[in-house]
Amino acid sequence: FKPTTFAAPRHSRSCCSGCPICCPTTLAAVYGEPRPVQIIPSVLPADFGKLGADCKALEDAGCDRIQFDVMDGNFVPNLTFGPDTIRWCRQYTTLPFETQLMVSEKCTDAMLPQFTEVTKGPNGEPGVVIVHVEACTHLHRALSSIRAAGGSPSVALNPHTPPEMIENVLDLVDHVLVMTVNPGFGGQAYIPTMTDKIRKIRKWIVDRNLDVDIEVDGGIKATKETIGACAEAGANCFIAGSGLFAYDDMAQGVKELTALAKEGQGLPANA
Numbered sequence: 001f002k003p004t005t006f007a008a009p010r011h012s013r014s015c016c017s018g019c020p021i022c023c024p025t026t027l028a029a030v031y032g033e034p035r036p037v038q039i040i041p042s043v044l045p046a047d048f049g050k051l052g053a054d055c056k057a058l059e060d061a062g063c064d065r066i067q068f069d070v071m072d073g074n075f076v077p078n079l080t081f082g083p084d085t086i087r088w089c090r091q092y093t094t095l096p097f098e099t100q101l102m103v104s105e106k107c108t109d110a111m112l113p114q115f116t117e118v119t120k121g122p123n124g125e126p127g128v129v130i131v132h133v134e135a136c137t138h139l140h141r142a143l144s145s146i147r148a149a150g151g152s153p154s155v156a157l158n159p160h161t162p163p164e165m166i167e168n169v170l171d172l173v174d175h176v177l178v179m180t181v182n183p184g185f186g187g188q189a190y191i192p193t194m195t196d197k198i199r200k201i202r203k204w205i206v207d208r209n210l211d212v213d214i215e216v217d218g219g220i221k222a223t224k225e226t227i228g229a230c231a232e233a234g235a236n237c238f239i240a241g242s243g244l245f246a247y248d249d250m251a252q253g254v255k256e257l258t259a260l261a262k263e264g265q266g267l268p269a270n271a
């Protein structure tokens, strides 16, 4: 008896064999229904001499939230700003804020309350505060303290960090940020191997019926290969710095990024 060899199922959207990798209906069963697309610009490429005005321009362009990249020249080679800069920007926009703490453990431990406070909304609504798993020996305690201080806790992973490092704190966070570049600078190239990490985290979230968004940050442009691939893998929050500031009309940039993200989710652009 000579066993017949079978071709591996075609892992493409058009596959209709119900294989658990790519069949649209099976995908939804495995990775859940798509979550709302959110376009979240990083202020890293902004003009720091008029950061408040640039925040207002991002609100006018239709962005969902604004990310402040806090860097201390220790956890990452670059150096940006502290909590007071974020506090001053609050008077220029009512958009929700998000603070990514790319800082040492000493800075995280010492300044988490201040960053949580200045990231809040205009009426004290919880702001998203992102700590890096690599900078938190006591990550469970750090995330719990953000929630206790009235913030929305989120955890970030650098490209080399396995997703298992955050598997046991998924119940504490509202977002997981998968870095798709090595943190520190804008304008870098997207790292495509991160989509498997996104997919793995998304399946945990769905299997445990958790209300958690997946964010991606770094090299995100209005292309199928970046925002489209991340959306298809299960991300729904997209941090775009140079990819959005490159547009003369940033409202057009938000539209194009959103359309490609929805296409990646298998939805029509106007859904």
Ligand SMILES: O=C(CO)[C@@H](O)[C@H](O)COP(=O)(O)O
Residues within 6 Å of the ligand: 042, 044, 069, 102, 181, 182, 183, 184, 185, 186, 187, 188, 217, 218, 219, 220, 239, 240, 241, 242, 243
């Ligand atoms: O956070 C970082 C680097 O630490 C950057 O990823 C910016 O947040 C976005 O930069 P672009 O890659 O979108 O220009």
